[in-house]
Amino acid sequence: MPRRYFPMSTDDQLRFPDGFLWGAATAAYQIEGGADAEGKGPSIWDTFSHTPGKVFHGDNGDVACDSFHRYGEDIALLKRLGVGSYRLSLSWPRIQPTGRGEVNAKGLDYYNRVIDGLVEAGIEPSVTLYHWDLPQALQDAGGWANRDIADWFGEFAAIAGEAFGDRVSRWITLNEPWVVAHVGYRDGRHAPGIQDPALAVAANHHLLLAHGNAVSALRASSAAPVGITLNLTVERPVTPEAAAHAAVLEARQNGVYLDPIFHGRYPELLDGDASFSPAAAGHVRDGDFEIIGAPLDFLGVNFYAPHYVGMLHADGEPRRGETVTGPDTVSIQPDGLPITAMNWLVEPGSIRELLTRIVAPVTGALPVYITENGSSWHDYVTQDGQVNDLERIAYLRGHLAAVHGAIADGVPVKGYFAWSLLDNFEWAEGYAKRFGLVYVDFATQERLLKRSGEVYASIVAANALPK
Numbered sequence: 001m002p003r004r005y006f007p008m009s010t011d012d013q014l015r016f017p018d019g020f021l022w023g024a025a026t027a028a029y030q031i032e033g034g035a036d037a038e039g040k041g042p043s044i045w046d047t048f049s050h051t052p053g054k055v056f057h058g059d060n061g062d063v064a065c066d067s068f069h070r071y072g073e074d075i076a077l078l079k080r081l082g083v084g085s086y087r088l089s090l091s092w093p094r095i096q097p098t099g100r101g102e103v104n105a106k107g108l109d110y111y112n113r114v115i116d117g118l119v120e121a122g123i124e125p126s127v128t129l130y131h132w133d134l135p136q137a138l139q140d141a142g143g144w145a146n147r148d149i150a151d152w153f154g155e156f157a158a159i160a161g162e163a164f165g166d167r168v169s170r171w172i173t174l175n176e177p178w179v180v181a182h183v184g185y186r187d188g189r190h191a192p193g194i195q196d197p198a199l200a201v202a203a204n205h206h207l208l209l210a211h212g213n214a215v216s217a218l219r220a221s222s223a224a225p226v227g228i229t230l231n232l233t234v235e236r237p238v239t240p241e242a243a244a245h246a247a248v249l250e251a252r253q254n255g256v257y258l259d260p261i262f263h264g265r266y267p268e269l270l271d272g273d274a275s276f277s278p279a280a281a282g283h284v285r286d287g288d289f290e291i292i293g294a295p296l297d298f299l300g301v302n303f304y305a306p307h308y309v310g311m312l313h314a315d316g317e318p319r320r321g322e323t324v325t326g327p328d329t330v331s332i333q334p335d336g337l338p339i340t341a342m343n344w345l346v347e348p349g350s351i352r353e354l355l356t357r358i359v360a361p362v363t364g365a366l367p368v369y370i371t372e373n374g375s376s377w378h379d380y381v382t383q384d385g386q387v388n389d390l391e392r393i394a395y396l397r398g399h400l401a402a403v404h405g406a407i408a409d410g411v412p413v414k415g416y417f418a419w420s421l422l423d424n425f426e427w428a429e430g431y432a433k434r435f436g437l438v439y440v441d442f443a444t445q446e447r448l449l450k451r452s453g454e455v456y457a458s459i460v461a462a463n464a465l466p467k
């Protein structure tokens with residue numbers, strides 16, 4: 001990677017390149033509420049969150065942050081942050097209540113109001129087509145495990161492109177397909193709550209076909225750039241013996257998306273492994289990789305924390321901080337590294353490693369956006385009405401400094417979207433885990449900018465990070 005030298009740093013701050021895009025991100029099911037408002041059909045997360053035992057505390061997204069009604073407040077907060085773009089997602093069942101055919105005009109109206117409000121505020125809409133809230137009717141027909149979904153998603157993409165393509169600044173087809181396939185269909189912690197590796201592998205491939213169809217549909221209906229958002233992992237082996245295992249883990253999460261999209265194949269490291277490779281499981285048909293490999297305008301990357309992996313000791317007993325993950329492997333929580341409220345490690349250098357070691361060798365000169373990065377802490381409002389989330393500020397500063405370093409290493413990172421604008425419905429964790437730059441009192445729906453939001457706003461305004 002050619003080292004690039006440009007005036008990025010002055011004595012007291014790390015300057016980002018001119019035109020660097022600062023943003024904040026959310027997702028429909030996590031913030032909107034209005035679960036059955038104005039013609040919206042049920043999603044798999046409506047079903048899952050109302051299934052006892054699936055979501056912490058029995059929380060659901062019926063109201064969430066009530067952004068279905070309060071999107072104007074959200075836009076005002078985005079203006080206060082000074083961001084150039086807002087990454088939002090479309091609720092497929094709000095636009096197509098059964099996921100196919102009939103279009104709900106009131107659903108289109110809602111997103112037209114939001115998008116028009118953003119444009120009027122001078123904030124670029126970055127729109128994710130799919131952020132996990134599949135129409136329940138499609139899951140009833142097999143969901144992502146049914147190859148037909150690739151066509152259903154292509155139809156949805158065409159509707160969205162036609163309706164909003166004149167004002168959307170960039171499109172993201174899928175958010176974190178790995179989570180959709182492997183947390184939704186393999187370990188079942190997310191909707192639809194299926195535990196079937198064979199269906200997970202099928203879903204992995206069908207998500208990619210759907211992505212490819214969506215790229216084509218969007219290109220036919222919108223001039224905006226198109227990309228995909230992947231949650232890529234950094235697996236760090238703590239001993240040389242664990243290196244091979246770390247490589248397999250990265251192939252199972254990174255390779256099964258990066259390789260088909262950019263190299264027209266699934267990872268050779270997974271050849272013969274039908275439980276993780278769609279090729280080995282027989283799902284690849286002639287022409288599939290031409291669809292999947294539709295050229296992109298950017299890659300979106302979501303990243304939060306690295307993983308440390310090792311080999312189980314000969315006595316078979318895991319040591320302190322080790323969790324058994326297989327017959328002879330463990331995941332490790334190293335001593336001395338801070339952890340967030342999600343029990344995720346705080347290790348900012350890992351995002352620089354991700355961008356330089358894993359992303360750049362694959363994407364080359366293709367623009368990269370950090371479409372999500374952030375942290376969850378036990379936030380509370382003080383008696384004087386403040387949220388002094390110093391840990392989130394430290395996490396933010398550390399990771400932005402590491403992104404700055406990756407840019408200096410030559411990785412063409414063009415923007416950063418903080419996750420999240422708002423505290424919101426954190427999937428299986430419900431409302432217990434707060435990621436927002438803005439504190440939400442879910443009893444009153446009042447929004448309160450946290451200290452981290454004030455700090456982020458100053459970074460955005462300066463396009464620089466104070467050292």
Ligand SMILES: N#[N+]C[C@@H]1[C@@H](O)[C@H](O)[C@@H](O)[C@@H]2O[C@H]12
Nearest residue numbers: 027175176302372419426435
């Ligand atoms: N958990 N967590 C926080 C965050 C989640 O709230 C987003 O919806 C996902 O895209 C991604 O997992 C990251």
